[in-house]
Amino acid sequence: MAHRIVILGAGTGGTLTANRLRRAFSEGDAEITVVDQDNRHVYQPGLLFVPFGLTRPEDIVRPRERQLHKGIEYRQVGIERVEIASNEVHLQDGAVLPYDVLVVATGVRLLPGETEGLAGTGWMEKVFTFYSLEGAAALGGRLARFDGGRLVVNVVDMPIKCPVAPLEFCFLADWYFRERGIRDRVEITYATPLDGAFTKPVASAALADLLDEKGVHLVTEFNTGEVDGEEGRLVGYDGREIPFDLAVVIPLHGGAEYVGRSPGLGDELDFVPADRHTLQSDAAPNVFVIGDASNLPASKAGSVTHFEGEVMVENIRRFLSGESLDASYDGHANCFIETGHHKALLIDFNYETEPLPGRFPTAVGLPLLEESRLNHLGKLVFQFFYWHSLLPGRDIPGINSDMPLSGKSRPAHSVR
Ligand SMILES: Cc1cc2nc3c(=O)[nH]c(=O)nc-3n(C[C@H](O)[C@H](O)[C@H](O)COP(=O)(O)OP(=O)(O)OC[C@H]3O[C@@H](n4cnc5c(N)ncnc54)[C@H](O)[C@@H]3O)c2cc1C
Numbered sequence: 001m002a003h004r005i006v007i008l009g010a011g012t013g014g015t016l017t018a019n020r021l022r023r024a025f026s027e028g029d030a031e032i033t034v035v036d037q038d039n040r041h042v043y044q045p046g047l048l049f050v051p052f053g054l055t056r057p058e059d060i061v062r063p064r065e066r067q068l069h070k071g072i073e074y075r076q077v078g079i080e081r082v083e084i085a086s087n088e089v090h091l092q093d094g095a096v097l098p099y100d101v102l103v104v105a106t107g108v109r110l111l112p113g114e115t116e117g118l119a120g121t122g123w124m125e126k127v128f129t130f131y132s133l134e135g136a137a138a139l140g141g142r143l144a145r146f147d148g149g150r151l152v153v154n155v156v157d158m159p160i161k162c163p164v165a166p167l168e169f170c171f172l173a174d175w176y177f178r179e180r181g182i183r184d185r186v187e188i189t190y191a192t193p194l195d196g197a198f199t200k201p202v203a204s205a206a207l208a209d210l211l212d213e214k215g216v217h218l219v220t221e222f223n224t225g226e227v228d229g230e231e232g233r234l235v236g237y238d239g240r241e242i243p244f245d246l247a248v249v250i251p252l253h254g255g256a257e258y259v260g261r262s263p264g265l266g267d268e269l270d271f272v273p274a275d276r277h278t279l280q281s282d283a284a285p286n287v288f289v290i291g292d293a294s295n296l297p298a299s300k301a302g303s304v305t306h307f308e309g310e311v312m313v314e315n316i317r318r319f320l321s322g323e324s325l326d327a328s329y330d331g332h333a334n335c336f337i338e339t340g341h342h343k344a345l346l347i348d349f350n351y352e353t354e355p356l357p358g359r360f361p362t363a364v365g366l367p368l369l370e371e372s373r374l375n376h377l378g379k380l381v382f383q384f385f386y387w388h389s390l391l392p393g394r395d396i397p398g399i400n401s402d403m404p405l406s407g408k409s410r411p412a413h414s415v416r
Pocket of ligand 1: 012045
């Protein structure tokens, strides 16, 4: 009898997993079903460019179903809950999907309602997010009419998807207002709950220098308690206030709502605990997790999802044939950081090694932690690779799930 594999979510992780599995198993060996609530696959790195008029919303959206290989069943319906004890997924149309292996790939949910005032007065007028397609498009309209004042970019809490995206937004805002000839009339502030510009010391110092160079004011350890859209101020739990004319806020993130309705599956934020090297969930041996939906200490990024996919698909194959799992996922993450003026930085790191300077993937590759036009081109070209290599489940030559060390160097003054 064919194995029944059910994949929840048809975003980055669900799509690449389904396509890789379809290649690994014949149709007679495995039935693959993918469930998602809508049919709109957004290339999320493109959301950064929408507010600045560098990409149109329609250029970063494709039908989910069309990204799936032949022989994969697609169900467009919300998920009600998972019953781990009976190996069943209950869908919102009342259907029940029994499974032998379940893959959770339902990403994160934005929770603006969890911060006082954020979704209240001024939301989508004076207070925006670019983390959704609607938000990014609405912010584009507002930025085009903004002719001076205080812009604050704020991360409410970690973890967030693509932790460098808010920094990229600051760099692009600096570039955008310069292009419009009004940079001297705009004050840009970046308010973060972290104790620096980024999480790891070497990259944090490099990114703080870049913010400084571009005249972006950095406010650290700012824990947003309230967003007052009427008065135009962020209020921190420690009483500090940051006034604004326009706020770009990254709301609190949580896992999908159905996770909370599924006994034993998730944690208090509805993320799914899993083994950080095999991607097998703590909930049951036949449940695997990929991408933003997990509680792993890896970045919530498409690159991470891609690297996890290679190991996880191999582990599903091993699980179904009774072999021991491959514990080789090392937390590898790789991100281009757009810095404006047609330049970008590149960072590459894993659970153990922080982002370091040097070259990627070898000593003659792209510059790491250094602005270059080549990295900017890499960021632009990546959209093509996303639709044509990453989602179809093809390997990208020279880029593997194991983080390469050759080409990297540790600055003499760095602390680890
Ligand atoms: C502004 C921005 C910029 C980014 N830039 C980069 C970048 O430069 N590089 C990078 O590597 N990453 C970047 N990312 C992050 C990257 O897009 C995500 O990490 C990646 O898409 C995660 O894939 P995923 O499969 O876990 O989740 P997703 O791709 O978000 O897919 C989750 C899917 O689950 C579905 N779903 C959820 N709940 C339910 C339900 N109850 N019923 C049915 N379906 C459900 C959703 O509809 C969705 O399709 C960026 C993200 C943002 C927001």
